[in-house]
Amino acid sequence: MALLEVKNINVYYGKIHALKDLSLNVDKGEIVTLIGANGAGKSTTLKTLSGILKPRSGSVQLEGDELTRYPAHQIVTRGMIHVPEGRRIFGRLTVQENLEMGAFTVKNEQLNRTNLTKVFDIFPRLKERRKQLGGTLSGGEQQMLAMGRAMMSNPKVLFLDEPSMGLAPVLVDSIFENVRQMHASGMTILLVEQNARIALQVASRGYVLQTGSIALADTAANLQTNEMVRKVYMGEA
């Protein structure tokens, strides 16, 4: 059985049917990507999985535990963490304090220390800037901080919402290098991206989301060569 299993969820914003019978699964140790155009419902999917939105029907199970019945904050305790779109770091707290906030649900100090070392190994820049205020970091550094903060919650699955958004191409590459390193350190990641090209390079499998429902599901390699994907999401003629 998959680590995370999402079955036929339906999510509405009032009358707008934002997610239609969406199903997906993520196995332990994978990077799975969910690609889709602007407005397809990618962020809505992550918000539903992390409990901020409640589906009208369908199930979200982590290791067989039904999560839709828990409020958002308890879902973190159960092992799913969400790095929201647009980073959303605590601008008036230092880098260190941001990371500590990430570990809010982890009461084991030993574990916190190991996680902090892991974060600083992957993001040495954060270690240098430990005492700096989050708000004064550059865009790329803020993205690093948001990812590092999520790692501090010691999650079983980590959701990344468009880490490439608003970053210069060079920085995008380095952020995705970090995603790879996070994966190598044992993280399971569900990656949401508009930038299909780079997302499919780091992921092992992918789903294509079109107006709220899954249009395609395949291995990353197959999706990379899929004609529709190349045309619509990689902008090739």
Added chain:
Amino acid sequence: MEQIRAIWRYGIKVGIIGGIVLILTALIGMIEVFTQRQIIADVVSMGHALYLAAGLFICYLAAERTTPAKPLWIISNSMFAGLTTAFFLVLLIILGRHVNLRLMFINASDLLLNNLLTFGVQGNDGLRLLLIAGMGVGLFTGLFYLLPKFLRTVILWSLAGSAFAGVLQELIRPILANNFPDVISEWLLTSDGLTLKGALSIFIFIALIVISWSIKGGGIRQGWQGLPKKQQSTWRTIGTIILLAVILIAPWRLGLFMSEVMTIVGLYVLLGLGLNIVVGYAGLLDLGYVAFFAIGAYVTALITSPEIMNLNWSFWSAIPFAIFFGILAGVLLGVPVLKMRGDYLAIATMGFGEIIRLLVLSDALRPFLGGSQGIGQIAKPQVLGFVFKGPQEIYYLIVAGCMLVIFVSWRLKDSRIGRAWKAMREDEDVAQAMGINLVSNKLLAFGTGAGFAALSGVIFGSKIGSIYPHSFNIMVSINIVCLIIFGGIGSIPGVIVGAAALIGLPELLREFAEYRFLVYGIALVVMMLIRPEGLWPEEAHKRELHEDKTNEATG
């Protein structure tokens, strides 16, 4: 020529603003009211000091912004600012001769226009004197600005110190009378303001302190940092013990009036610390905070007074009930506003505060809550026959309450709950995404704050003996929010300093009473401009507001 005009333009511009501000200050009657208090007996009144200080400030602004910063330009710019300001006042006086300004400005008295504004000289001589004085102030300020920074600091501190001593004579008088030989008191004070020699001695005394501190201060600080940790902590303990001793004997050394002022400040410290948890720690702007204060006071009244329920229980038994109902109300208010943020929250809570006030005022509930008559004969606290009746005794109760609340606030701040609040304050959504339970933590903040307010309500009710609905109007909430901002949001010492400055000072200066909110407004605006983090800020906040400067410096 072009360039010269450009230089003076700024001085004139500042002068125009200054002139308008001074005219307004005069027309609302502030100067006249303040002239009734002498700072230096028969030499300078507070009104004139305010008047001159404003002039100095205006000229200083002009001097500071002068480009190119050459001495001659600075002085002339500053003089232009002074002259322009004086010119506006002259216009006001001339206008006052031909038009009856009192039709619109009740305070535009003949005394103000033809005597006070012109330093007691009447007629056209007065106008001439005013213009000369304007230039004189400008010249003085320009020269002052050109002094080396060190001298400026010394003069500024000494001037401010003497002015403060004059303004706070009510505070100084009992301290001197109760603790020092009469000679000192006679040297410094008359029955009305400082003596001239007294003011001079204070000026010199402060100058000496500032000078010696700037010579020795660095050394002392280094010496302190050089001390081993253990010695530092012993010294700190000794300092704390001395501070405690001073706090404990204060009411008997300062007399009745000062004790009364201190109890009022203390009550606001209690209230401020409670609201500080809600606004400062959790970032929830609650403008209906007075409601919990009222609940604490009314519960105490109902339980201890013979008037309505005729229970006649003791003061002490009222405390747990009052706090319980306070917390309950805090949580009940919290539930409907859980999803509200910022301004919506402020308005909703403000409504709640008014509802409580209207309930206790209502005629329908008069048999249960006393209506506009209020409730009297509230019990005084007693311990083994000792009754806390006057301000000097109640003071101890308030100090005990403050210590308890300071301790709780301090422990909460670095606790898990404190961290959750901090995250919520910064960004609710992300806090939730970090696994923080918004519902329980918000209710905890509302409940804790309300509990503290209820505790202050208990003490307040018992202190004044009878309570009326009008004691619990929205201005109380606003005062508390102001003092928190003024002292530094989220900072415990900030609340104490803020309460002393915004509640204590106006109590000492009854002349301010009428202009209290004007002064608050000005104080807050000035504060936001020159020290936005508050008088004694919390570390994190200070860092944030000054990060730009440090970044520029390092990067």
